[in-house]
Amino acid sequence: GQSxxxxxxxxxxxxxxxxxxxxxxxxxxxxxSWYQQHDGGxxxxxxxxxLDGLEETGRFSSFLxxxxxxxxxxxxxxxxxxxxxxxxxxxxxxxxxLTFGGGTRVLVKx
Amino acid sequence: xxxxxxxSRYLVKRTGEKVFLECVQDMDHENMFWYxxxxxxxxxxIYFSYDVKMKEKGDIPEGYSVSREKKERFSLILExxxxxxxxMYLCASSFPRAEAFFGQGTRLxxx
Numbered sequence: 001g002q003s004x005x006x007x008x009x010x011x012x013x014x015x016x017x018x019x020x021x022x023x024x025x026x027x028x029x030x031x032x033s034w035y036q037q038h039d040g041g042x043x044x045x046x047x048x049x050x051l052d053g054l055e056e057t058g059r060f061s062s063f064l065x066x067x068x069x070x071x072x073x074x075x076x077x078x079x080x081x082x083x084x085x086x087x088x089x090x091x092x093x094x095x096x097x098l099t100f101g102g103g104t105r106v107l108v109k110x
Numbered sequence: 111x112x113x114x115x116x117x118s119r120y121l122v123k124r125t126g127e128k129v130f131l132e133c134v135q136d137m138d139h140e141n142m143f144w145y146x147x148x149x150x151x152x153x154x155x156i157y158f159s160y161d162v163k164m165k166e167k168g169d170i171p172e173g174y175s176v177s178r179e180k181k182e183r184f185s186l187i188l189e190x191x192x193x194x195x196x197x198m199y200l201c202a203s204s205f206p207r208a209e210a211f212f213g214q215g216t217r218l219x220x221x
Contacts, residue, residue: 008150030207031207041214043153043200045211097166098210099168100152100153100155102151
């Protein structure tokens with residue numbers, strides 16, 4: 001079987017930093033992705049880590065440790081528009097199968 | 111821009127009906143996916159397809175089937191709709207090991 005664990009909810013104030021952790025148990029792991037979904041909207045891609053280390057894209061960074069089966073998404077300089085759900089997803093089976101975690105709801109307060 | 115189009119935003123069907131949810135993508139992606147999204151459960155994979163006529167079960171395939179006769183189109187079929195299949199259904203497509211693009215979703219209510 002496979003599973004992805006991430007916190008269900010995080011609350012922070014504007015300008016703060018939030019880290020969303022994701023641990024996974026799966027066979028045939030190819031990479032870890034992160035997606036953002038605003039209420040009523042479709043999930044949109046944020047980042048993908050296939051190798052260990054940190055990937056930075058503007059205010060968002062993503063980290064992967066394959067040996068620890070662990071990754072995180074770091075949201076810096078939080079803005080109100082960052083209030084959304086964030087999902088980690090594992091790519092497996094030659095990169096074809098994409099399985100999502102339960103999602104973390106981030107609430108940004110003024 | 112990549113476009114993934116789902117045929118309906120909202121759908122109401124009766125218990126026992128056969129239901130077809132259609133998804134079309136315009137980027138020549140090999141992979142296509144069907145997920146259902148329920149509060150607190152995230153996105154759960156129903157089926158995915160990595161080529162025409164090729165499909166694999168996801169984590170919750172029971173009560174569903176799929177069809178991929180053309181590369182751009184992936185259909186989800188509920189053979190006999192039940193109330194526990196009331197949910198938001200999301201279609202996505204991607205190249206292998208690349209970002210997935212999602213449609214806007216179909217909110218299905220089975221009464």
